[in-house]
Amino acid sequence: MRILIRLLALGALLVLSQKSHALTCTMDGTYLADYYLETTVAISNTMPKGTVVWRSPNRIGTLKCWQEQPAGAELVYLYASPESNLALGEDIEIGINIDGTDYTYSNLTQVKNGIKREPTELKLDGCRSFAGCEDQAKIKTVSYNFFFSKRSPANTGQAKEGxxxxxxxxxxxxxxxxxxxxxKVGSNYRQYVHNLHNLRYIACSSTIALSQSTINFGSLSNVNAQRDQIARQKPFSITANKNCDSAYGLAALLKPLTDAKLDAQREHVLVPEDNKSVGITLHDMDNNERVVPFNQEFELVPHSQDRTVTRHFAARAVWLTDKANTTLGKFNAGATIDIYYK
Incomplete structure (x- = not known):
């Protein structure tokens, strides 16, 4: 009887140790995602290490994971670059953003079977059925994007091109x-990016200058305030300079700071946290006053060899309420601008 107990314990240990064979994850019911890089992404030697040169659109999906064989409790892990990180060369590395946190390949410290990984917050309770435990699956809403960042330090020596x-x-x-x-290929959710030939080197980088980093609307009178009416408009400009003749463009991505949120119905309207009776919109005055979007790339500088390009914009303070519902007092809102080379 004593020997039988030992054999049973050993058998259980062997089953529970095969965790790499026992877990399946899907995102929105699929095992595979493909993203096609449609635009060029330009990289200069002079960019500092850690510079994000491109970021994918954010995806929000439903992650579902379960164990397909008997196994003990285990965490779900994100395995970065599961095939090879060498495909990106010595200057660029992949990064993944999960639920608002960036993870670059070089900063991941855990390694399993030669693959770098990061634990997620999803934990499976274990499974005792040889038929699998999909009925005990863990489900979580996940927000993610991925990006390319500069892996090597800034280098002012020989410029690379191509x-x-x-x-x-x-x-x-x-x-x-x-x-x-x-x-087992195709049994776990994997993200691919295609068209890596659109990643290319350029001979120099650009400097960006704003005509004013703070836009002051001054005192606004609510005497004639009406919803969606422009209270005041302030012009500003952005100038890009470079010291070489490499042909490339610049894209920009606006993101609200924590002192403001986007209007739920109109995501191009920035609403200050300290005064929700006023909204702020940005407009491209060189393109028929077109609204500049938040959280979405837009063209800042067209693809060209021009060394200096100036773009003209306007910030508008817009009433979000009528006179009777306006809140008196100051309002403050901010945004960051991420620049990507194209």
Missing amino acids: PVSSQSKFAVFQLDGEGGLNP
Whole structure:
């Protein structure tokens, strides 16, 4: 009887140790996601290490994970660059943002079977059925994007030009179990990015100057305030300078700071936290006063060899309420501008 107990314990240990074979994850019911890089992404040697040169649109999806064999409790892990990080060369590395936190490949400290990884907050309770435990699946809403960042330090020496990589596609990450990557291909959610030939080197980078970093609307009178009426408009400009003749463009991405939020119905309207009776919109005066979006890339400088380009914009304070509902007092709102080379 004593020997039988030992054999049973050993058998259980063998089953529970095979975690890399036991976990399946899907995102919105699929195992695979492909993103096609449609625009060029330009990288200069002079960019500092850690510079984000491109970021994908944010995706919000439903992550579902369960164990397909008997196994103990385990965390779900994000495995970065599950195929090879070498495809991006010596100057660029992949990064993943999960629920608002950036993880770059070089900063990940955990390694399993040669693949760098980061634990997620999702934990499975264990499974005792050889038929699997999809009925005990853990489900979580996940927000993620991925990005390319400068891996090497700034270098003012010999400029590089041409493509960064000859690869057609790159595996960004895979969601898998504690024991490592599941050898069963297509059983766990994996993100790919295609068209790496659009990553290219350029000979120099640009400096960006704002005509004014703080826009002061002054005192606004609510005597004639009406919803959606422009209370005041202030012009400003952005100038880009470079010291070489490399042809490239610049894209920009506006993000609200914590002192403001976007209007729920109109996501181009920035609403100050300290006064919700006023909204702020930005307009491209060089393009028929077109609204400048938040959280969405827009063209700041067209692709060209021009060394100096100035773009003209306007900030508008817009009433979000009528006179009777306006809140008296100051209002403050801010935004950051991320610049990407194209």
